[in-house]
Amino acid sequence: MSLEFAITGKAGTLSIEAAGQLAPSGVTVLFGPSGTGKSTLLNMLAGLHSCEGSIRFGEQAWQEEGSRPLPVWQRPLGMLMQKPTLFRHLSVQGNLDYVLKRRGNGDELARIIAETRIEHLLKRQVDKLSGGEAQRVALARALIGRPGMLLLDEPLSAVDLPHRESLLGMIQAVSGSVPILYVTHSLDELILLADRVWLMEQGRVTVQGTTSTALASLSGPLAHRTDASSLLQGDCGDFDAVDHLQTVRVGAATFLVPTAAAKGNGSVVRLRIAARDVSLCRVPPVHSSILNILPATVIEVMPAGAGQQLVKLELESQPLLARLSSRSVRDLGIIAGERIYAQVKAVALV
Amino acid sequence: MVTGCQMLTNADWLALWVSIQLALVTVVVLLLVCTPLAWVLARRRWQGQAFLEALLALPLVLPPSVLGFYLLLMLGPDGPGGWFAELGGLRSLAFSFPGLVIGSVIYSLPFILQPLKNAFASLESDQLAMAAVCGASPLDRFFSLVLPQARLGYLSAGMLGFAHTLGEFGVVLMIGGSLPGETRVASVALYEHVEAGDYASAHRLALVLLVVSLVMLWWLFRWQRRRSVGTWW
Numbered sequence: 001m002s003l004e005f006a007i008t009g010k011a012g013t014l015s016i017e018a019a020g021q022l023a024p025s026g027v028t029v030l031f032g033p034s035g036t037g038k039s040t041l042l043n044m045l046a047g048l049h050s051c052e053g054s055i056r057f058g059e060q061a062w063q064e065e066g067s068r069p070l071p072v073w074q075r076p077l078g079m080l081m082q083k084p085t086l087f088r089h090l091s092v093q094g095n096l097d098y099v100l101k102r103r104g105n106g107d108e109l110a111r112i113i114a115e116t117r118i119e120h121l122l123k124r125q126v127d128k129l130s131g132g133e134a135q136r137v138a139l140a141r142a143l144i145g146r147p148g149m150l151l152l153d154e155p156l157s158a159v160d161l162p163h164r165e166s167l168l169g170m171i172q173a174v175s176g177s178v179p180i181l182y183v184t185h186s187l188d189e190l191i192l193l194a195d196r197v198w199l200m201e202q203g204r205v206t207v208q209g210t211t212s213t214a215l216a217s218l219s220g221p222l223a224h225r226t227d228a229s230s231l232l233q234g235d236c237g238d239f240d241a242v243d244h245l246q247t248v249r250v251g252a253a254t255f256l257v258p259t260a261a262a263k264g265n266g267s268v269v270r271l272r273i274a275a276r277d278v279s280l281c282r283v284p285p286v287h288s289s290i291l292n293i294l295p296a297t298v299i300e301v302m303p304a305g306a307g308q309q310l311v312k313l314e315l316e317s318q319p320l321l322a323r324l325s326s327r328s329v330r331d332l333g334i335i336a337g338e339r340i341y342a343q344v345k346a347v348a349l350v
Numbered sequence: 351m352v353t354g355c356q357m358l359t360n361a362d363w364l365a366l367w368v369s370i371q372l373a374l375v376t377v378v379v380l381l382l383v384c385t386p387l388a389w390v391l392a393r394r395r396w397q398g399q400a401f402l403e404a405l406l407a408l409p410l411v412l413p414p415s416v417l418g419f420y421l422l423l424m425l426g427p428d429g430p431g432g433w434f435a436e437l438g439g440l441r442s443l444a445f446s447f448p449g450l451v452i453g454s455v456i457y458s459l460p461f462i463l464q465p466l467k468n469a470f471a472s473l474e475s476d477q478l479a480m481a482a483v484c485g486a487s488p489l490d491r492f493f494s495l496v497l498p499q500a501r502l503g504y505l506s507a508g509m510l511g512f513a514h515t516l517g518e519f520g521v522v523l524m525i526g527g528s529l530p531g532e533t534r535v536a537s538v539a540l541y542e543h544v545e546a547g548d549y550a551s552a553h554r555l556a557l558v559l560l561v562v563s564l565v566m567l568w569w570l571f572r573w574q575r576r577r578s579v580g581t582w583w
Contacts, residue, residue: 048479072482073490079483085476089498098494102485145484 001058001106001148009051011040011203016051016204020198022149027172027180027193029211033221039082040181041200042151045181046079047072051326057148076103077177078142080155084134086126092137093122093308096144104144116140118171132163139170143178150180156189168192187227191215191272197222216319218302218312228275228310230320231350236263245291246349251290251316256291257347270350277345278322281312282332284341292344296320298336301329313342357554364531365539366558372447372535373515376454377508380462383455384507388466391457393473410460417457418524425449445527449536453521462511470496502574509570513563517574 006019016037022028028244030038043049047062047069055062055069057076063069065323086095100106113119116136126134135155142150152171156164171180172193182193190197190211197214199207199221207220212231215222222228234255237247239262246263248255248271255271263269284293296313304310309329311322320342324334358366360543390396409417422444423429431443431452443449473496481491497504519537526533528542536559543552 046483048482071487072479073485073487077483079475079480081480083476085474085480087477087481087495089495098481098486099484102490141484 003057005055007044007051007053009044011037014203016040022179025179026195027175028183028196029190029194030183030198031190033185036200037203039153042153043184046151049235076148078145078147078150080138080152082154082157084138086134092124095141099141099145112140112143116338131158135159150178152182154183216321218300223310224304225348228321230273232271232318236267253294253316255350259349272348272350273344275321275323279343280322281341290343294342294344298338298340300336362539362555365534366536369516369536372450373512375451376458376515377511378456380511382437384463384466388463388470392467392470405459409457414520418521421453421525444525449531450526450533453525456516457521458511458514461514462507465503469500473499509566513566
């Protein structure tokens with residue numbers, strides 16, 4: 001089942017206008033700077049903020065012109081807010097029971113408690129939990145309600161750095177069975193989690209697409225950030241245990257990626273490559289410390305701030321960004337359509 | 351040795367019993383009335399709100415005799431209260447226990463309204479929103495979230511309302527008179543002892559009222575301190 005909406009509304013002085021269709025599974029990241037109305041849009045979809053227009057979830061009309069919207073408490077959704085928002089007068093177990101009593105299913109309880117690793121917290125009072133623990137309890141509580149969809153509003157903001165990764169892993173695991181709309185202004189979270197990206201600017205959803213397309217679109221804002229990155233999808237080959245290098249095949253090209261432990265042969269992985277770590281050359285150097293030098297095709301060149309140019313390449317049918325100085329682009333005479341070599345100085349598995 | 355029963359005359363015990371009954375009924379009525387009232391005052395913003403709040407706070411500053419005078423006109427045979435009284439077979443609501451309850455409800459209203467308003471205002475909107483997301487209907491949210499989280503406010507409201515009604519004098523004197531077992535409350539009985547020059551009886555009754563009020567407030571403050579929650583004033 002998926003969510004389909006076309007709504008307008010107000011948040012203070014900001015007008016929100018958005019339409020879209022959430023994919024039936026996976027993580028869709030709603031991305032944009034603070035104050036662009038991301039949280040408001042999420043609250044409108046949940047029914048916590050009033051709006052005009054229509055919202056449908058599968059066969060169920062949540063909101064239609066000319067009829068009363070379905071109240072929040074009758075919508076089959078789960079939610080995480082920036083703060084964990086556990087019920088303060090109840091214990092952890094009491095928080096789980098709260099939703100279990102109203103719409104949950106006891107069969108799933110043990111599995112959800114195990115997966116969110118909160119067994120040891122059940123008897124605690126909620127004000128005795130760390131930010132990460134509290135948000136794990138909030139995630140468990142949301143899942144116990146058997147949501148048709150999860151709305152997550154910057155759920156990592158109250159979680160300290162070391163615990164973010166494990167919570168992200170849990171969210172990713174959940175996204176296989178429940179579609180997730182995830183609000184963030186962190187590019188790292190987008191790259192780690194997103195299957196699809198909706199960009200939001202000034203109350204409007206401007207771009208909807210797959211993560212790698214959105215990241216590499218020169219007309220969109222992500223490519224113009226100083227930390228702009230590309231995502232390449234590949235599958236794992238051999239692992240060199242001596243040098244800790246993992247072979248990743250991207251089409252016919254082969255990357256060597258530094259990593260601590262071997263990935264399973266054939267497992268699908270994503271490679272993150274920062275635009276500023278990619279340089280270009282016409283002839284591949286023979287003696288170079290750079291491990292990954294691969295042939296690519298120039299698609300587009302665009303100015304990107306003072307003295308800088310963004311070059312969009314295509315490597316085995318996947319987009320790759322390079323950020324170069326304007327002088328280099330001029331001296332090398334880089335123009336669209338050419339074959340060229342991309343030297344990738346750093347690459348990471350995500 | 352003077353035992354508790356010998357300390358007060360039967361008439362004084364009866365007066366004290368009327369006071370307690372009046373305070374209990376008043377508190378119950380006020381908790382029911384003030385819950386929705388405090389909710390719309392604390393959690394909504396609307397036109398005319400400030401005026402209504404001023405009107406509801408009037409009993410705090412008005413001399414009880416002023417309040418009692420208007421109530422007497424309202425409850426008497428020529429006022430709206432008289433019309434209602436006729437339905438129940440009475441001539442007037444003045445000088446009756448139901449009339450006394452009406453007077454006390456108005457007189458003690460701010461003492462119940464204010465703690466509830468503060469308790470509701472300090473509830474986090476996110477908690478309420480999350481309860482809705484967890485599948486709780488509005489009524490369900492009231493009982494499962496608002497009531498437990500505002501329990502301190504309810505306790506304060508109940509205790510203050512009870513103690514304040516127990517100490518009521520001016521309004522009662524104007525609209526209640528002194529019918530034993532009906533409208534003769536402890537404070538009025540005390541006044542009559544003084545009028546009659548019976549200082550010994552006055553002393554004993556005054557002491558009982560003082561101790562009861564002090565114990566109740568002491569208990570309330572201890573409770574609030576233990577929960578480390580501030581008082582409302």
